[in-house]
Amino acid sequence: xxxxxSGQGTLGWFLQRISGIFLxxxxxxxxxxxxxxxxxxxxxxxxxxxxxxxLSSSFWWQVFYFLFVPFVVFHALNGIWAIIxxxxxxxxxxIFLRAIFWIVGLVLIVIGAMTLxxxxxxxx
Amino acid sequence: MPIFxxxxxxxxxxxxxxxQEFEVPEKKGMAVLEGLYYILENLDATLAFRSSCRQGxxxxxxxHINGQYRLACETQVAKMGNFVRIRPLAHMxxxxxxxxxxxxxxxxxxxxxxxxxPAEEPGDREYIQSQKDRRRIxxxxxxxxxxxxxxxxxxxxxxxxxxxxxxxxxxLRFVDDxxxxxxxxxxxxxxxxxxxxxCHTIFNCQQVCPKDLDPTGAIGxxxxxxxxxxxxxxxxxxx
Numbered sequence: 001x002x003x004x005x006s007g008q009g010t011l012g013w014f015l016q017r018i019s020g021i022f023l024x025x026x027x028x029x030x031x032x033x034x035x036x037x038x039x040x041x042x043x044x045x046x047x048x049x050x051x052x053x054x055l056s057s058s059f060w061w062q063v064f065y066f067l068f069v070p071f072v073v074f075h076a077l078n079g080i081w082a083i084i085x086x087x088x089x090x091x092x093x094x095i096f097l098r099a100i101f102w103i104v105g106l107v108l109i110v111i112g113a114m115t116l117x118x119x120x121x122x123x124x
Numbered sequence: 125m126p127i128f129x130x131x132x133x134x135x136x137x138x139x140x141x142x143x144q145e146f147e148v149p150e151k152k153g154m155a156v157l158e159g160l161y162y163i164l165e166n167l168d169a170t171l172a173f174r175s176s177c178r179q180g181x182x183x184x185x186x187x188h189i190n191g192q193y194r195l196a197c198e199t200q201v202a203k204m205g206n207f208v209r210i211r212p213l214a215h216m217x218x219x220x221x222x223x224x225x226x227x228x229x230x231x232x233x234x235x236x237x238x239x240x241x242p243a244e245e246p247g248d249r250e251y252i253q254s255q256k257d258r259r260r261i262x263x264x265x266x267x268x269x270x271x272x273x274x275x276x277x278x279x280x281x282x283x284x285x286x287x288x289x290x291x292x293x294x295x296l297r298f299v300d301d302x303x304x305x306x307x308x309x310x311x312x313x314x315x316x317x318x319x320x321x322x323c324h325t326i327f328n329c330q331q332v333c334p335k336d337l338d339p340t341g342a343i344g345x346x347x348x349x350x351x352x353x354x355x356x357x358x359x360x361x362x363x
Contacts, residue, residue, distance in 0.1 A: 009316075009320075010321070010347075010359065011354060013351070085321075085322075086282070
């Protein structure tokens with residue numbers, strides 16, 4: 001067993017499954033709350049104001065969505081990384097791509113967080 | 125009378141590969157391998173193919189028959205209809221006709237160290253294993269290394285370094301063997317960029333295995349074992 005062995009795929013594979021399970025829970029909850037059980041005859045049409053009002057009703061909705069964003073970003077980028085790994089990027093290319101993924105991930109999380117802060121803070 | 129359409133290729137004469145058709149008189153209970161022998165002995169003595177035991181044990185005659193990788197000796201002509209198209213195993217260089225160069229296949233197999241690595245120095249007597257422990261590896265011991273799974277695997281098609289379903293399943297056979305003392309080292313090697321995490325759970329290997337084994341399931345088990353070993357800090361870093 002002389003080839004290089006890093007075990008790097010193990011954690012990535014495991015976290016992809018864990019984040020996938022969380023995302024299933026997040027998405028089902030999100031769809032139920034905002035779309036499936038929204039009765040337009042009593043609650044009116046879904047618009048920015050109604051969503052804002054709905055989400056601002058509890059502190060736990062804020063926790064929920066601040067967790068939702070990083071889980072979505074991680075699951076998406078880790079999945080793309082798994083595809084790229086199949087093409088065996090060389091050492092330098094892998095480092096470069098990892099750096100790009102970290103930057104893109106952090107930027108997406110910051111954009112998502114800023115949107116949520118605006119939403120919960122009452123801005124548009 | 126069934127038509128055998130057989131892949132022909134001879135790199136020495138410089139011509140392109142083609143399919144040659146032969147009429148083969150069918151007998152009751154006739155296997156595809158028997159048909160190939162009929163062609164060899166009566167119609168074209170230059171046809172090249174591998175075979176040995178004729179009873180699904182040696183794994184020499186795996187080939188692509190009517191859309192699926194099968195053992196020619198276990199495939200009934202009657203079940204194939206009147207037209208039997210035969211190609212060699214995929215993802216390996218064709219040496220001639222239905223004979224491929226199995227070197228990459230066995231190189232990947234050797235890479236997983238397919239022999240016991242005991243934790244202690246071997247004693248004077250045989251290794252003792254309980255019947256219960258033996259049953260854990262019963263399924264995987266049955267692999268005859270025919271190459272049907274290797275030929276059917278799309279990951280092997282695109283990645284020559286990928287260990288392949290045969291080697292990974294044999295890897296589990298040794299990881300799960302109670303007499304073996306190198307389970308974590310094996311798991312570390314199987315978890316590298318060439319190993320279990322390159323498998324995309326496509327199930328082709330499981331579908332074509334002539335011994336009804338489950339390489340996909342074995343790779344799934346290895347993934348779980350690798351995760352547990354990693355979480356418990358027992359997955360050694362090598363290289």
